[in-house]
Amino acid sequence: HTGEKPFGCPDCGKSFCTSSSLVIHRRSHTGEKPFPCSSCDKSFVSRSALVKHLRTHLPKEPPDGAR
Template identity: 50%
Template sequence: TLFANNAINLNHISNNNNQRLIKRDRRNDTCEYCGKVFKNCSNLTVHRRSHTGEKPYKCELCAYACAQSSKLTRHMKTH
């Protein structure tokens, strides 16, 4: 019937849109340097620093700098 065909077409369109959203999310959480995919974009941010050399966390007592806040917290125990 016409209604049944329309329902199938709407489901097909909906499925295609969902697939595009999933693919878009994967692109956003994929490292542009090596292609590694992350489920969490903050993990990608930390990983990206391994390629760029960015070290935004700096010790105020010495020259130590690192890419992850947890590493700075661990380092501070040495002072």
């Protein structure tokens, strides 16, 4: 890892290591949230954020040893 961040945001100048990170960041300027939750009315800027959110709709698991 060189620490190089060749992908710069033309809106604010923040730089990123990958073009995909820049794409996700640019959504913070546009307000685009192309990943909607199928269980509620929320939408997210990235698939990973949606996947993390989807866990909130799952039943809570009991602590280890509990039945």
